[in-house]
Amino acid sequence: MPEASSLPRPPAAGRIKAALTVALFAALFVLAFRQTGFNFQALFSGTADFFRFFGRLVPDWSALPQIWPPLIQTIQIAYVATIVGSLLAMPIVFLASSNTSTDPVTLWIARTLLTVLRSIPDLLWAALFVAVLGLGALPGVVALVFFTMGVLAKLGSETVEAIDPGPLEALRAAGAGRNRTIVFAVVPQVAATMVSYILYVFEINVRASVVIGLVGAGGIGQLLLRYLNFFDYTGVAAIIVVIFAVVLLIDGFSVWARSKLI
Amino acid sequence: MAHIRFNDVEVVYRTGLKALKGVTLEIPRGQFVVVVGLSGAGKSTLIRTVNSLVVPTKGSVTVNDVNVTASRGGALRRARSDIGMIFQTFNLVKRSSVLRNVLAGRLGDLPAWRGVLGAFPREDVAYAHDCLARVGIPEKAFVRADALSGGQQQRVGIARALAQKPSVMLADEPVASLDPPTSHAVMSDLKRIAREDGITTIVNLHFIDMARDYADRIIGMRDGVVVFDGTPDEATDAVFEEIYGRPLESKDLRGA
């Protein structure tokens, strides 16, 4: 048996890297606690308050007649935005994929546009367009159109870049131009996946269109905000339950439809 | 005196499959036993009853006169820590370092708090390095397990079993995932270490030539029953055809 002191030690590089990682995370967390003023006391008292508050959320079902119209509007916003956004996203999908784009400059522009689109969250789009276009469903639709484009074009271009290049080459060899190559070699390969992504985005959009109303972009969120401002917690509770049910229903439908597709 | 004793061991799986139909065997200390048979003959089940990974539905297995089958909880874990095991698919934690994988073999003898904190005593760490040296890969201690070749990974598996300081070694098809030269290298390592430390070893194999090359004793199984028990010299091709229930084929040989 070797002397205890002569035990081999792990390589220095690994040890230094581990130490640096730990130090970095420690520093980040110390800074985070300081900057946000977050502490565990607040966490526990906050949790207690939360549950006390939750106890008051007893649904008042007489609010239902008031809930249906904006709820339907919420779903309409999500539906219209998904369709328009998906259509607008298609050209970007092909321009932002290295194997179907026209030239490097266009590719770069399309990708940068995508990166910017994707970095803006749904609610920020909504707040922005409420300021530009005024309250109502219109800014909601426009906001979700942009949001849809960001999400879908990213997913789509990843799919397009992953396709089998064989058919593309075959069509090019047969003398087909770029557009025809896309229609006959790319679209058939990605169509099912794209439809499944569109369903997925619709799912996300339903959730998003619930909350964008909170900044005035139409739908059920706007009613929720009004109830909250009037401290009508039984109405709030009814809306929450309804939202819950609708989101579950649409998620379930979307998951089912997507499982049929692939 | 028998080191390992199978007393009329019967295993019926929940699916109703009868994997062992009353096996009685005595294996003396230090013997290198190779169990042969087709897949489904009950080889894997047989060696798993030794450390109670599969619990016999009837009969019992004793190791060192301790009834492993009747042991539970702490007693079972103590019994297992005396029995090393190596696997066809190595069963290493691929993302952990080689050393950590080998140290896992020391867990059975460790006080609970040390195991939880991963605070292995210096002697254990030193011993783990020794085990790696004995299987010929001392320089791989701090490499991640998934960076090794198949043969090297199986050597780590052997080192992990050795780290338990076992008196019994079980090997379930240890070379089935390896190429012929590596298979021979791994088998000779296993045999050499068993000789040096006087470890009683049971190896499952389906290659006839390897069984003859390495075994002190060959046990043939078919449909959950021992159909042959003898020396390699006695295990002629005719005997193997009887065990396998069919003419021999080229895939029954590992080759050189």
Added chain:
Amino acid sequence: MVNAPRIPSDVPRPPAHVRRNRVLMIAGVVLLVALFVLALVTMNLPTWQRFVNGMQRNFWPLMRGLVRPETEVFGLAWRSMSETFFMAILGTALGALLAFPISFFAAGNLLGGTRWALPGKALLVAIRTFPELVLAIIFVAAAGPGPTAGIMAMGIHSIGYLGKVFSDVIEGIDQGPMEAIRAAGGNQLHTFLYSVVPQVLPEFASHVLYRFEINLRAATVLGMVGAGGIGLPLIQRLQFRRWDEVSMLLIVIVGFIIVVDAVSSRVRNRLV
């Protein structure tokens, strides 16, 4: 026998299932379009005129602002964005800490059967479905405005996603190493610590990072309901249509998120 000359109508008709699929597809598209038109008509969207007016009044000032943002609010933007960043870190960490134990109760292979995992899985779906912003509003109402409300909303909401992906990872682990630890005389805890945890940890870390990217976006808007971060200064300026200042905030938000995304996805690629 002489072959009759082929006339165009002789082209074989596609088999029944192909024709049926074609009909179904056309019907589907018609349905989608009909629903679309119906939605547009019944939604009482404002007139086209209002859209144009709004664009004319506010779009160009916004564009001008983007070209020449108000540099004086850069300090404020930077400070509130870093607060947002740290909120996302704490919210994600809180979510990961809470999701870790729950995920083991939503993993069928550790509980000995899928049906034992159902309550855990249902809980995770319920949490996922609950909108984060509504949680934030409740926390603000219950515990007062500020970053803590936002962190807690993110923390709770993240459990839904993280718990789900964690339990998926656990269900996909290799059982072999677990058997090896048991064979070596390890107990349940040893099996967990030496074979489950090292297998799942890198993938857990990668999912946590991904969730952090999502939470950073979420954290930028939580301030709009008073739950801390850059959302509050942003919505104030949006309400008064101070486009040059809005632009500065937007640029900081977008820039920050793009940089953090790039770093985070790099690290994720190296983890798994």
